[in-house]
Amino acid sequence: MCNTIFTVTGCTRCKIVKAFMKETGIAFVEKDIKAEGKDEFQQFYTSNRKNIYRGADGIEFPIFTDGNIIRQGIGPVLAYLYSGEKLDGYFSVGTLHREWVDGIHISSGNPGYAEDFLAVLRYLKGNSMKLKLDTDGRNSYILQMVLDQNLADHVVMNVLGPPELYSRILGEDVDLQDIEKTISLVPQFPEYQFQTTIVPVIRHNREPADISYMTPEEIALTASFIEKVTGSKKHPYLIRMFQPREAGDNRLKSLEAIDPKLLFTYRTAARSFQVFADLERQ
Amino acid sequence: MTYPSVYPTGVTIYNPEKCWNGYTVFQARELGALVIDMNGAEVQLWKGLHGFPNKLLPGGYVMGNTGERNNAYGMQDQIDLVQVDWEGNIVWRFNRYEYIEDPGEKPQWMARQHHDYQREGNPVGYYVPGMEPRVDGGNTLILCHKNLKNPKISDKLLLDDTIIEVTWEGDIVWEWICSDHFDEYEFSEEAKNILCRDPNMRPSGGGMGDWMHINSMSVLGPNKWYDAGDERFHPDNIIWDGRETNIIAIIDKKTGKIVWKLGPDYNAKEVRHLGWIIGQHHAHMIPRGLPGEGNILVFDNGGWAGYGAPNPGAPKGIKNALRDYSRVLEINPVTLEIIWQYTPVEAGYVHPVDANRFYSPFISSAQRLPNGNTLITEGSGGRIIEVTPKHEIVWEYISPYWGKMLRLNMIYRAYRAPYEWIPQLDPPKEVPVERIDVTTFRVPGAAPIERLKETVVEGVLPYQGDTALCVAAGDELDK
Numbered sequence: 001m002c003n004t005i006f007t008v009t010g011c012t013r014c015k016i017v018k019a020f021m022k023e024t025g026i027a028f029v030e031k032d033i034k035a036e037g038k039d040e041f042q043q044f045y046t047s048n049r050k051n052i053y054r055g056a057d058g059i060e061f062p063i064f065t066d067g068n069i070i071r072q073g074i075g076p077v078l079a080y081l082y083s084g085e086k087l088d089g090y091f092s093v094g095t096l097h098r099e100w101v102d103g104i105h106i107s108s109g110n111p112g113y114a115e116d117f118l119a120v121l122r123y124l125k126g127n128s129m130k131l132k133l134d135t136d137g138r139n140s141y142i143l144q145m146v147l148d149q150n151l152a153d154h155v156v157m158n159v160l161g162p163p164e165l166y167s168r169i170l171g172e173d174v175d176l177q178d179i180e181k182t183i184s185l186v187p188q189f190p191e192y193q194f195q196t197t198i199v200p201v202i203r204h205n206r207e208p209a210d211i212s213y214m215t216p217e218e219i220a221l222t223a224s225f226i227e228k229v230t231g232s233k234k235h236p237y238l239i240r241m242f243q244p245r246e247a248g249d250n251r252l253k254s255l256e257a258i259d260p261k262l263l264f265t266y267r268t269a270a271r272s273f274q275v276f277a278d279l280e281r282q
Numbered sequence: 283m284t285y286p287s288v289y290p291t292g293v294t295i296y297n298p299e300k301c302w303n304g305y306t307v308f309q310a311r312e313l314g315a316l317v318i319d320m321n322g323a324e325v326q327l328w329k330g331l332h333g334f335p336n337k338l339l340p341g342g343y344v345m346g347n348t349g350e351r352n353n354a355y356g357m358q359d360q361i362d363l364v365q366v367d368w369e370g371n372i373v374w375r376f377n378r379y380e381y382i383e384d385p386g387e388k389p390q391w392m393a394r395q396h397h398d399y400q401r402e403g404n405p406v407g408y409y410v411p412g413m414e415p416r417v418d419g420g421n422t423l424i425l426c427h428k429n430l431k432n433p434k435i436s437d438k439l440l441l442d443d444t445i446i447e448v449t450w451e452g453d454i455v456w457e458w459i460c461s462d463h464f465d466e467y468e469f470s471e472e473a474k475n476i477l478c479r480d481p482n483m484r485p486s487g488g489g490m491g492d493w494m495h496i497n498s499m500s501v502l503g504p505n506k507w508y509d510a511g512d513e514r515f516h517p518d519n520i521i522w523d524g525r526e527t528n529i530i531a532i533i534d535k536k537t538g539k540i541v542w543k544l545g546p547d548y549n550a551k552e553v554r555h556l557g558w559i560i561g562q563h564h565a566h567m568i569p570r571g572l573p574g575e576g577n578i579l580v581f582d583n584g585g586w587a588g589y590g591a592p593n594p595g596a597p598k599g600i601k602n603a604l605r606d607y608s609r610v611l612e613i614n615p616v617t618l619e620i621i622w623q624y625t626p627v628e629a630g631y632v633h634p635v636d637a638n639r640f641y642s643p644f645i646s647s648a649q650r651l652p653n654g655n656t657l658i659t660e661g662s663g664g665r666i667i668e669v670t671p672k673h674e675i676v677w678e679y680i681s682p683y684w685g686k687m688l689r690l691n692m693i694y695r696a697y698r699a700p701y702e703w704i705p706q707l708d709p710p711k712e713v714p715v716e717r718i719d720v721t722t723f724r725v726p727g728a729a730p731i732e733r734l735k736e737t738v739v740e741g742v743l744p745y746q747g748d749t750a751l752c753v754a755a756g757d758e759l760d761k
Contacts, residue, residue: 234383264454268378275381275391281462 003028005077006041006063013074013101014062016127020078033061053093060093075103078123083116090117100130100153106146107138114142121151135186136160136170137179147185154191157182161196161214162221169199183229194274195238196222198266200252209251213242213258216269223273237274239266241282285663288725291682291691293322296715300676301668302651303712304409305704307344308659308666308696309333310683315344319710322679326704328370334360334396335647335695337407339417342368342704345399348375351392355384357441357486359394359427365417368706376448379426394427398499405503405517408649408697410569413503419450423520425499429490432461436481436491443496445520458520458538460494466540467529473546473589476599482526494524498647500566502532505576507616514541515567515576515615523565523580525644528558528588528603530565530580532615542615546588553618559611560603561587563661564647564695567615573654573671574612577621581658582609585643607637610648610658624658628673635755647695657698664691668698 005021005028007014021028031037044065045052051070052059063070064077071080075091090109094102101124109117124131132154135143146152159179160169167174186192196219203210214222219239227233241263244255263279270277303320310316315328315336328336333346347360362377376393383389400406402420404413426444431437440461447456469477481491499522502508507515518535532542548558565580584605586596596602612622626637645661654671664681681691701709722731 234381261456264457268453271378271381279457281459 003064003066004031005029006031006033006037006044006061006065008032008061009034011061016124016129017062017064017074017077017081019127020081020123024081026081055093055095057095057097073103074124074129075101075120079117079120082120082123083113086110086113087117087120091120096132099128100132102132102134104131104133106133106135106142109139111139111142114139114145117142118145118149118151121146122149125151130154132156134158135182137166137182138174140178140181140185143182143185147188152189154193155186155189156193156195157186159183159194159196159222159226160199161201162218162225164221165201165214165218168203169201180229183226187230187232187235193236193238194226195240195280197240197242198258198263199242200244200247200255202249202251211251211255216266219266220269220272223270223277227273233273233275235274235276237270237277238280239263239270239277240280289680290718291664291680293318293320293677293679293715295667295675295678295717296320296713297676298712298714300655300670300674302653302655302698304698304700305338306657306666306679306696306698307336307338308681308693309336309346310681311664311685311691311693312687313683315346316683317344317704318679320677321710321713321715323710325707325710326368328366331364331366332360333694334358335398335697337399337401337697338699338703339365339401340414340703341417342706343373343417345401347393347395348372351382351394352384352387353486355387355487356382356394357427357484357490357492358396359392360396361390361392363393363395363399363422363424368704374450376422376424376452378452379424379446379454380428393424395424396427397425397497399424400500405501405569406566407500409652409699409703410503411571411652413569413571421447421449421455423447423499423501425496425522428459429487430459430461432464434464435461435493436478438481438483439487439490440481441484441486441490441492443494443522443524445499445522456535458533460496460524463533463538463540467527467531467543467546469527469546470590472591472599476589480598480600482600493526494529495526496522497525498523498564498566502567504570505567506570507576512616521565521567521578523562525561525563525583526587526589526601528560528562530559530562530578544613544618547590556611556613556618556620557609558603558605560605561585561643563645568612568650572650572652574621574650576615578611578613578615579648579650579656580611580613581642581646581648582611583643583646584608584641606643607634607639607641608643608646608660610656622671624656624669624673632756633759635751635753645692645694649697651698657696659693659696661693661695662690664693666693666696 031040033041060073063072071077073093079087079091092103096102130153133152134156136158163176198214200211200213247253267279305317307317315331315333317326331346336346345365349361351359362375364372365374367373377391379393382392400423401415404415424446428442428444430442443460445458446454448454481493483489484492502519504517505515519532521532523530527546529545531540534541559582561583563581568574568577568579584607586601586604588603590602592599595604607626610624626640627633629640631639642660642662647659649657655668658667666679667675668677669675684691
């Protein structure tokens with residue numbers, strides 16, 4: 001099967017991807033889902049429903065398929081066209097509109113392909129897109145290159161927890177210097193935000209697992225971590241609620257969601273170290 | 283309104299036999315929190331203590347604010363909420379809602395409180411038998427501001443209203459954000475259209491939309507409706523009103539959802555008999571133990587408010603409801619009947635040609651007193667009156683305090699409290715103040731009502747009760 005790209009009439013992101021394919025000599029067939037490609041896309045969607053993300057605002061385009069793989073959204077499609085599956089992890093379907101592109105994850109990709117990752121970002125920026133990146137602190141040297149090359153307009157750092165819990169929350173050993181380096185870089189971007197999700201922490205590795213949500217004191221230590229690294233209490237800092245049903249670990253899916261009323265205690269605790277701490281609006 | 287150039291201030295009418303006697307507290311313009319007795323004697327001034335509003339607590343305490351955020355950056359944001367003792371010591375303070383860094387100002391925590399707050403123990407902030415507000419503990423509900431954007435309403439920065447509950451220790455344990463419930467307010471498409479383009483933009487801070495402008499917030503408290511099984515009136519639920527939208531609403535404390543509402547449209551069949559409630563203030567449920575308990579008491583200002591279809595008085599559709607007199611309404615929240623009212627008609631003015639003599643287009647309030655009287659603050663003119671259920675004015679006070687910076691003697695909201703709430707004072711002597719006959723009263727130098735000559739003109743007809751004014755008025759309106 002040949003390369004097929006499903007587009008929408010007037011979609012700027014679709015035009016950027018098509019231009020890339022033409023520039024790089026990738027042959028493709030375009031199917032405009034508002035025109036001649038309507039029925040074909042309906043059939044394609046019905047057959048591949050699980051692999052196509054439908055968000056609150058509908059389905060994000062373009063969608064690319066070569067008959068085997070499916071990529072959706074400008075970031076994932078460009079990354080695939082540029083490097084095949086090597087950049088998987090760096091990009092996912094975004095939620096932002098117009099000139100903003102999100103779903104770009106510095107910490108989730110293979111650091112060995114950083115140059116390819118940066119090349120995709122450069123292509124997006126070269127087409128006047130604004131980029132919103134996120135990081136959990138890993139791969140700080142990539143973030144440094146992003147900063148040096150002005151490749152991000154907004155960076156969100158998920159500060160997973162205080163230093164003592166970072167590896168446990170992430171489920172792998174973490175180089176805390178890497179995390180601290182990222183914390184120090186994030187405020188240098190034009191727009192930025194720190195945020196922490198009050199996650200359930202598996203407190204030890206024995207069975208049965210001892211699982212409990214991060215405490216207000218641990219959120220305070222997280223806010224303090226940011227203050228210590230940056231020397232400032234005045235960063236935008238968002239506290240988020242964990243949604244058990246979205247957990248990857250089955251042991252966490254059955255947890256009760258944290259009582260929303262308790263969130264204020266977390267915010268109060270965090271504000272001792274980050275005065276602009278606020279709660280994510282549901 | 284429609285005051286002459288010269289008129290008395292202080293207490294002008296006082297009938298001790300018919301009054302519910304006590305102390306009255308209010309924010310005297312650019313002076314401080316002032317307490318007067320029934321004869322207008324100033325028994326305590328907490329000098330310079332702001333109050334939006336001031337409220338007395340048992341034991342000679344007062345609540346208020348130590349200052350207001352620079353108006354260039356904030357709209358009516360009070361920097362804190364404090365409880366002050368009789369000697370002026372701050373015994374409780376809350377300010378840690380938002381850390382504010384305004385240009386040229388000292389960065390600081392602020393409460394951003396405005397218009398109202400309620401201390402646990404009492405649902406409405408005024409005297410209710412057996413429901414004394416706590417003075418040494420308990421939570422406080424505070425009406426606050428928060429700036430945010432909500433694309434459902436407008437792409438402009440909004441000055442949103444929030445209600446928070448804080449503990450005695452200052453921890454926030456509950457928060458409600460007005461714009462989160464935009465879909466529940468049932469605005470018409472016309473209203474949404476103008477809201478989107480102009481959510482009542484005010485210039486502070488470079489421009490922010492004061493789209494709802496909640497100006498009162500209180501708890502329902504125990505009530506007969508809930509006792510009868512109506513969950514909408516759970517004692518913990520909160521009632522508020524929004525000046526700019528003409529909405530009066532009750533929210534469920536647990537879910538935050540709107541469970542009862544009047545407005546924003548008063549043309550619907552079930553509320554048409556109420557007439558349009560416009561720019562209203564101080565909507566609250568009369569607490570259990572007071573006459574009229576369970577009913578909603580509100581100062582319906584009139585003036586200008588609302589969003590909707592354009593009309594000659596509101597060419598863009600903002601502030602499109604207009605009326606140039608005020609009303610105090612007591613409404614049964616279940617049947618929506620008007621149970622009692624004080625309007626220009628009850629005040630004795632010819633309606634509508636003289637109706638603007640009872641008119642405050644902003645601020646103002648109404649407090650139900652234990653003997654069934656109602657203390658009304660007709661705020662823009664700095665007038666407080668106590669009226670009986672039969673609409674007789676038995677106490678009247680005009681504030682003598684005009685601001686130097688703002689030439690108004692306005693009173694935002696006055697409260698009457700029992701003498702025993704200020705144990706530091708002996709109950710004052712109550713001296714009746716007879717109503718002066720203004721037809722004969724003269725200022726020094728003015729001539730008395732005497733004629734040098736009176737001449738009879740043959741053939742003139744007697745006067746008649748004039749029902750042929752240039753506009754329909756009085757009984758003609760009812761035909």
